[in-house]
Amino acid sequence: MLKTSILVAFAFLAIAIFPLTASGQEMQEISLHAAAAKDDAAKIRELLAGSAAIDARDENGRTALLVATHGNKIQAAKALIEAGADVNAKDNIQDSPYLYAGARGHLEILKMTLEHGADLKSTNRYGGTAIIPASERGHVETVRTLVEAGTEIDHVNNLGWTALLEAIILGDGGERHQQIVRLLLAAGADPNLADREGVSPLRHARDRGFGTIETLLVAAGAR
Structure with missing residues (x-):
């Protein structure tokens, strides 16, 4: 009887200890x-x-x-x-x-x-590499850094857009996006790589009235 009681006590102790450890x-x-x-x-x-695991995940x-x-x-x-x-x-x-x-x-x-x-080849949920949203949001130094790191300039995301297209389609045409267009073109971005509907970067720039970007594209051989 005493032995059984001891075994039961140990069982309860084990149950108590392991959850605490976890x-x-x-x-x-x-x-x-x-x-x-x-x-x-x-x-x-x-x-x-x-004991903290460095790459442990939260609920997200x-x-x-x-x-x-x-x-x-x-x-x-x-x-x-x-x-x-x-x-x-x-x-x-x-x-x-x-x-x-x-x-x-x-x-x-x-x-x-x-x-x-x-x-550098990893992609987000939209199928885009890091340089695409960076170009869209006008992060000039980020784009410069990613270009220098060797990111693929003409990667196309799930929307059918490159970094150059996003800089024009979703940008505001201002100084930051002009600088980004310069950086991308200087890095070899194709100025004639159109979207899924066949609309070119030049046409998008003209449709939005982005005169400076239009000039940059034409100088790079855009049609």
């Missing part, structure tokens, strides 16, 4: 994501020295590095990247630290991802 691990990872959001590099290093599939990238938390991103965080790990909507930094113009984080194995 919960403790989970709490470490929740804390890691929280530290990333707060740009708390010291806390990140402390947690990684413990985001790693701590992607959380840091969302907030442009440079010190947190640096601590995570230097500790080996995956710069290409995608969340539930196909964003990665590299892709998100490019799309949002978070230049310092983007450069760190490029120095630590960013996959």
Whole structure:
């Protein structure tokens, strides 16, 4: 009877211990994501020295590095990247630290991802590489950085648009988008690569009244 009681006690103890262990691990990872959001590099290093898994995902599939990238938390991103965080790990909507930094113009984080194995061919949920949304949103230095990194200039996304087309179709025709068009053309973007409907970059520029961009395209051989 005593032996049975002891075995039952051990069974209850095991049941009690294992959930706590799992919960403790989970709490470490929740804390890691929280530290990333707060740009708390010291806390990140402390947690990684413990049991926190560096590429653990939250309910949205985001790693701590992607959380840091969302907030442009440079010190947190640096601590995570230097500790080996995956710069290409995608969340539930196909964003990665590299892709998100490019799309949002978070230049310092983007450069760190490029120095630590960013996959230049990786694509977002629209089938676009990082340079396409960067061009659309007018992030001049981001586009310059991605060009210099060797990104494919004429990649076509699921909408049938290149970076050049997005800079024109979704841009405002102002100075930033003019600079981006210059950068893309200088990097070898095809000025005659049309969209799915056969509408050329030049026609899109003319239809929008983007005179400077039209001049740039014509000078590059657009028809």
